Amino acid sequence: MTPLEATLFVVAALVVVLLLRRALGSRTFDVSRFAGVLAPFNALRFGVRRALRFSRGVPRLVNEPKDSLFAYLDADARARAHAREAQLREAYALGALAGCSSRAAYRENLYVLDVLDAHVPADALEVEAEDSRVVVVDVGSKDFVYASALAAFARRRAGGPIALVGVELDGHVIYRDLRSRADHARAHASLAGDGVHYEVADFLAYQPPSPASLVTMFFPFVTRFALLQWGLPAREYRPEALLAHAAQMLAPDGVLLVVNHTHEERAALATLVQGVATLEEIASARLEGSLVDYGEDVPERTVTTLRRLA
Numbered sequence: 289m290t291p292l293e294a295t296l297f298v299v300a301a302l303v304v305v306l307l308l309r310r311a312l313g314s315r316t317f318d319v320s321r322f323a324g325v326l327a328p329f330n331a332l333r334f335g336v337r338r339a340l341r342f343s344r345g346v347p348r349l350v351n352e353p354k355d356s357l358f359a360y361l362d363a364d365a366r367a368r369a370h371a372r373e374a375q376l377r378e379a380y381a382l383g384a385l386a387g388c389s390s391r392a393a394y395r396e397n398l399y400v401l402d403v404l405d406a407h408v409p410a411d412a413l414e415v416e417a418e419d420s421r422v423v424v425v426d427v428g429s430k431d432f433v434y435a436s437a438l439a440a441f442a443r444r445r446a447g448g449p450i451a452l453v454g455v456e457l458d459g460h461v462i463y464r465d466l467r468s469r470a471d472h473a474r475a476h477a478s479l480a481g482d483g484v485h486y487e488v489a490d491f492l493a494y495q496p497p498s499p500a501s502l503v504t505m506f507f508p509f510v511t512r513f514a515l516l517q518w519g520l521p522a523r524e525y526r527p528e529a530l531l532a533h534a535a536q537m538l539a540p541d542g543v544l545l546v547v548n549h550t551h552e553e554r555a556a557l558a559t560l561v562q563g564v565a566t567l568e569e570i571a572s573a574r575l576e577g578s579l580v581d582y583g584e585d586v587p588e589r590t591v592t593t594l595r596r597l598a
């Protein structure tokens with residue numbers, strides 16, 4: 289094969305992968321059975337990201353005015369969203385975040401806080417006598433844009449210092465501004481204040497300094513299709529092991545909170561939980577909120593609250 293033919297072949301292969309990724313993002317027809325085609329490309333790109341470990345340093349977070357936060361909602365829903373925002377801002381002292389975030393980032397924090405506030409049982413973050421730091425672990429934190437919400441929630445419930453860690457397997461993805469996911473995550477962790485950290489690590493290899501009072505999973509991969517569509521190698525599909533590991537690091541009576549995108553994912557989670565003897569489901573509810581802009585997506589989000597059996 290000549291160099292020109294080789295180049296044309298690589299370009300054609302990339303175009304096919306891009307078209308496939310777009311098709312997989314479509315909700316108009318079921319393409320999930322073809323997702324396996326992406327697996328080798330995902331493995332290759334993930335391997336390159338991990339080898340390069342590209343970083344350009346922590347970015348400065350840019351603020352946007354928060355006046356038209358919910359312009360995508362109709363008048364009634366907008367009034368409700370503004371009222372909830374005011375309530376959460378006051379209760380969780382969100383001033384620093386409100387003054388140093390994009391509108392989308394601020395909304396995502398509100399959304400996470402709204403979920404935690406409504407679905408984590410009141411006694412979940414009670415402080416252990418011998419260790420005054422409440423430990424919270426977030427699994428698969430992406431760029432940890434919601435670190436401030438998790439930290440504010442944990443501090444308020446614990447009434448004292450916290451150790452919050454966001455653990456992300458694929459932290460070396462490069463964003464459009466040529467900074468990495470981890471670069472952005474560290475900016476958000478720093479804004480969230482003392483005791484907040486982000487680690488690029490496999491959750492299965494991560495162990496917190498002491499048992500966790502709360503473990504959160506926002507949109508974990510409980511179907512193989514979602515994982516491949518996201519861009520991870522097929523071998524990283526290990527939902528049972530992730531749940532078992534979360535259960536193992538929880539203190540007795542500690543809480544695991546899982547948010548899923550779809551009814552199919554919620555059903556998959558319920559089946560997986562049956563395989564973890566130390567976890568008990570205590571509640572499951574549909575999330576109705578409109579604090580984030582779903583665009584054309586039809587939200588079917590659910591939150592499941594589980595407890596580690598003593």
Ligand SMILES: C[S@@+](CC[C@H](N)C(=O)[O-])C[C@H]1O[C@@H](n2cnc3c(N)ncnc32)[C@H](O)[C@@H]1O
Nearest residue numbers: 428429430455456457458489490491492506507
């Ligand atoms: C659908 S994304 C959700 C991201 C984030 N929680 C959010 O709500 O925006 C799932 C995340 O889990 C991460 N992930 C998957 N397997 C993981 C593992 N074993 N350890 C740590 N993170 C993992 C993925 O890289 C991805 O960023």
